[in-house]
Amino acid sequence: MGKCETCGNEYDKSFDIVKGGTSHTFDSFECAIHRLAPICECCGCRIIGHGLEADGRFFCCDHCAEKMGIDGLQDRK
Numbered sequence: 001m002g003k004c005e006t007c008g009n010e011y012d013k014s015f016d017i018v019k020g021g022t023s024h025t026f027d028s029f030e031c032a033i034h035r036l037a038p039i040c041e042c043c044g045c046r047i048i049g050h051g052l053e054a055d056g057r058f059f060c061c062d063h064c065a066e067k068m069g070i071d072g073l074q075d076r077k
Contacts, residue, residue, distance in 0.1 A: 006031035042068050 002014030004027035011027035018024075019036055026032040037046040041057050042064035052059045052073045059065040065073045 002027070004028070004031050006035045040064050 001010050001012050002025040003010045009027045014025050014027050016023050016025050038058040040060040045060050047060050054070045062073045062075050
């Protein structure tokens with residue numbers, strides 16, 4: 001039985017995700033997203049889809065990137 005690193009729940013159906021060589025244990029995808037998904041630099045939402053990246057900065061969409069002065073990015077289609 002694993003213990004979720006986000007909420008602390010001990011759960012018999014926990015799962016591990018390895019990111020950057022480090023293993024993380026979660027009881028739900030919700031907790032995994034809360035802990036591991038990048039955050040949009042503009043609006044603060046968790047980036048669950050592809051998102052956009054420029055110079056190590058993450059954005060949920062081209063609108064947010066443009067609001068932060070990044071031009072030339074496009075949402076993935």
